Amino acid sequence: MQRIHCLIIGSGPAGYTAAIYAARANLKPVMITGLLQGGQLMNTTEVENYPGYPNGVLGPNMMEDFRKQAERFGTDIRFGVVTKVDFSVSPKKVWVDDTTLLEADAVILATGAEAKWLGLESEKRLNGSGVSACAVCDGFFYKNSEVAIVGAGDTACEEALYLSKLCTQVHMLVRRDVMRASKIMQERVLKTPNIRIYWNTETDEILGENAVEAVRVRNNKTGETFVIPIKGFFVAIGHKPNSDIFRDYIQTDNEGYVITKPGTTQTNVEGVFACGDLQDKVYRQAVTAAGTGCMAALEAERWLSAKGLH
Numbered sequence: 348m349q350r351i352h353c354l355i356i357g358s359g360p361a362g363y364t365a366a367i368y369a370a371r372a373n374l375k376p377v378m379i380t381g382l383l384q385g386g387q388l389m390n391t392t393e394v395e396n397y398p399g400y401p402n403g404v405l406g407p408n409m410m411e412d413f414r415k416q417a418e419r420f421g422t423d424i425r426f427g428v429v430t431k432v433d434f435s436v437s438p439k440k441v442w443v444d445d446t447t448l449l450e451a452d453a454v455i456l457a458t459g460a461e462a463k464w465l466g467l468e469s470e471k472r473l474n475g476s477g478v479s480a481c482a483v484c485d486g487f488f489y490k491n492s493e494v495a496i497v498g499a500g501d502t503a504c505e506e507a508l509y510l511s512k513l514c515t516q517v518h519m520l521v522r523r524d525v526m527r528a529s530k531i532m533q534e535r536v537l538k539t540p541n542i543r544i545y546w547n548t549e550t551d552e553i554l555g556e557n558a559v560e561a562v563r564v565r566n567n568k569t570g571e572t573f574v575i576p577i578k579g580f581f582v583a584i585g586h587k588p589n590s591d592i593f594r595d596y597i598q599t600d601n602e603g604y605v606i607t608k609p610g611t612t613q614t615n616v617e618g619v620f621a622c623g624d625l626q627d628k629v630y631r632q633a634v635t636a637a638g639t640g641c642m643a644a645l646e647a648e649r650w651l652s653a654k655g656l657h
């Protein structure tokens with residue numbers, strides 16, 4: 348069986364950046380891509396906030412650039428899904444597609460997170476054409492327009508405030524008569540004149556053929572429905588980190604985000620590092636994911652050297 352120095356699980360900005368650094372440090376990294384090679388950015392259109400692309404770049408094209416750069420330095424990229432791990436032994440064991448067993452000294456977890464969606468047909472159909480789960484990524488496209496946002500947690504409040512600075516009106520759809528967000532965030536939202544809150548309100552359907560034109564909402568107390576004309580529809584009902592297969596070994600918080608030692612990417616298991624959205628519920632940006640990917644590779648390299656494994 349091939350013994351791997353540095354195994355990277357996941358192929359978003361965090362995984363690819365870890366690969367670039369690990370390959371350049373001669374760790375001969377092997378990357379297991381996961382089902383969606385390139386990660387969440389494969390579902391995005393224009394990315395305008397990643398430094399180095401002055402004219403913006405399409406998410407999939409950017410990930411293609413990341414892949415080429417990782418390959419250029421010799422990363423062994425393998426398409427597959429990690430289905431099981433055993434981090435109680437040394438070297439660590441990782442099974443790919445239930446069949447292939449790999450053994451690795453250091454493992455970098457970069458499996459990311461997924462936005463939660465409402466589950467409407469129109470939401471899926473108009474994704475990328477007015478429907479988005481990231482205000483910081485896509486808010487700019489709706490400058491001087493009206494938008495709606497669904498959710499009532501800290502993310503929804505933060506994104507509603509962000510959108511209120513760009514858009515003429517933000518319609519915030521809250522399914523209960525209270526918000527889950529911290530008091531301070533709620534107060535900020537309530538004090539913002541161009542954010543209108545609709546309590547006890549759920550989304551019936553997003554309207555529009557090829558682009559979002561309006562949303563039909565329903566008051567779940569009165570049953571009344573009405574249509575709000577908008578250009579952008581933002582979903583901010585939480586994210587789910589892809590940590591399920593690691594949970595028997597790796598400490599997570601109660602939402603499933605991997606806990607790392609502050610200021611590092613080190614998990615509770617020696618030689619296992621976590622980077623990107625898998626361990627970040629606050630920033631969730633490609634550039635911050637790439638930053639922690641770099642940290643994970645540098646820390647893996649130091650750990651391998653200290654153990655005499657490289």
Ligand code: NDP
Pocket residue numbers: 464465497498499500501502503505522523526527528583584585586628629
């Ligand atoms: P949360 O799980 O905290 O909130 C999700 C919100 O979405 C809730 O208000 C929930 O409503 C609502 N929701 C869920 N499903 C639906 C649905 N189907 N239809 C309508 N509404 C729905 O997620 P967040 O992403 O907001 O936050 C995750 C964590 O990250 C939290 O711990 C938060 O504090 C933290 N965070 C911290 C930040 C900071 O410190 N700056 C910034 C952003 C997040 P309901 O309340 O009715 O369940």
